[in-house]
Amino acid sequence: MSGSRIVALGHYQPPKVLSNDDLAVLVDTDDEWIRTRVGIRTRHIAEGESLVDLATEAAQKALAHSGRTAEDIDLVVVATCTAIERSPNTAAAVAARLGVRAPAAYDINTVCSGFSYALATADHAIRAGAARRALVIGAERMSDTLDWTDRSTCVIFGDGAGAAVVEAQEEGAEPGIGPVVWGSQPEKGDAVVITGWDPVISQQGQAVFRWATTQLAPLARQACERAGIDPSELRGFVPHQANLRIIDAIARKLGLADAVVARDVVDSGNTSAASIPLAFSKLVERGELSPGDPVLLFGFGGGLAYAGQVVRCP
Numbered sequence: 001m002s003g004s005r006i007v008a009l010g011h012y013q014p015p016k017v018l019s020n021d022d023l024a025v026l027v028d029t030d031d032e033w034i035r036t037r038v039g040i041r042t043r044h045i046a047e048g049e050s051l052v053d054l055a056t057e058a059a060q061k062a063l064a065h066s067g068r069t070a071e072d073i074d075l076v077v078v079a080t081c082t083a084i085e086r087s088p089n090t091a092a093a094v095a096a097r098l099g100v101r102a103p104a105a106y107d108i109n110t111v112c113s114g115f116s117y118a119l120a121t122a123d124h125a126i127r128a129g130a131a132r133r134a135l136v137i138g139a140e141r142m143s144d145t146l147d148w149t150d151r152s153t154c155v156i157f158g159d160g161a162g163a164a165v166v167e168a169q170e171e172g173a174e175p176g177i178g179p180v181v182w183g184s185q186p187e188k189g190d191a192v193v194i195t196g197w198d199p200v201i202s203q204q205g206q207a208v209f210r211w212a213t214t215q216l217a218p219l220a221r222q223a224c225e226r227a228g229i230d231p232s233e234l235r236g237f238v239p240h241q242a243n244l245r246i247i248d249a250i251a252r253k254l255g256l257a258d259a260v261v262a263r264d265v266v267d268s269g270n271t272s273a274a275s276i277p278l279a280f281s282k283l284v285e286r287g288e289l290s291p292g293d294p295v296l297l298f299g300f301g302g303g304l305a306y307a308g309q310v311v312r313c314p
């Protein structure tokens, strides 16, 4: 096999929307602070829908868009940091709901960079001949980790899911998923913390902000180099949706020419491992990207881990 490609995307967000004004009733905050510091206007919050519900909805849409069925899938990977159940894992639960027969099914937790890690492992499995067609899902119920009295976190995060159908390409075809650049700074791991049995998220916001705006652009550039493409040739840039100021700082440093930059954080907040497939799927659905367009995905966050790759738009 010469590699794999994304054939379709899908996404799902729970219907309940919280505005900045809604949050200003709960904590000492205001719309102006949230918009100027983070860029968020709204976020979706799950009520009565589980993590598996969100992941399954997104996966069903991706499958429908791909024209394939559950029977065609032999690998399911879910990137998430908010799974409550240890067994069965989220991937197995989603596979059971969809009726996927006998898949390899596993979860990955590298927090906000999870989708790019999951996509890389699916691509590697397909290249190795261990799978032919995968569902790769990023799904989060970040609201489970929120302290609704902590203004430094409860205004930032949201719930949602995005999914991709990934399949093998024939010999000689140009790879639709480029080489991954991944790594971490484990010595800085305590900058984003979600620990314990009833976990609450906390982060050293400024430390993560500094790391993201000073260290990541060269790594994102490396992902382009490894795919044999100059950043100025990118048609799309879909980074993790943590903060509009971080997204714009990395985009500026990359010297993008006429790439569409995903700014879904404005509507969806930070949905951790779901943010990249969610934002990517929306850009494709709105026709802002076209089939074959080179798009740089770049995830970063807790760990502090990062991963990115250039993919061809489905």
Ligand code: UT7
Binding pocket: 028, 029, 030, 033, 034, 037, 038, 112, 151, 152, 153, 155, 192, 203, 204, 205, 206, 208, 209, 212, 242, 243, 246, 270, 272, 300, 301, 302
């Ligand atoms: O996705 C996982 C990876 N995480 C990230 O990438 C996050 C990166 N960091 C960030 O995006 C930003 O650091 C935050 C959005 C988290 C915070 O923005 P900031 O500009 O770094 O604010 P800060 O934490 O330095 O706080 C500045 C002030 C403080 O008040 P004092 O001490 O200056 O009086 C905070 O108490 O803003 C205050 N503050 C708020 N004020 C109104 C913190 N949260 C709020 C709030 N509303 N919601």
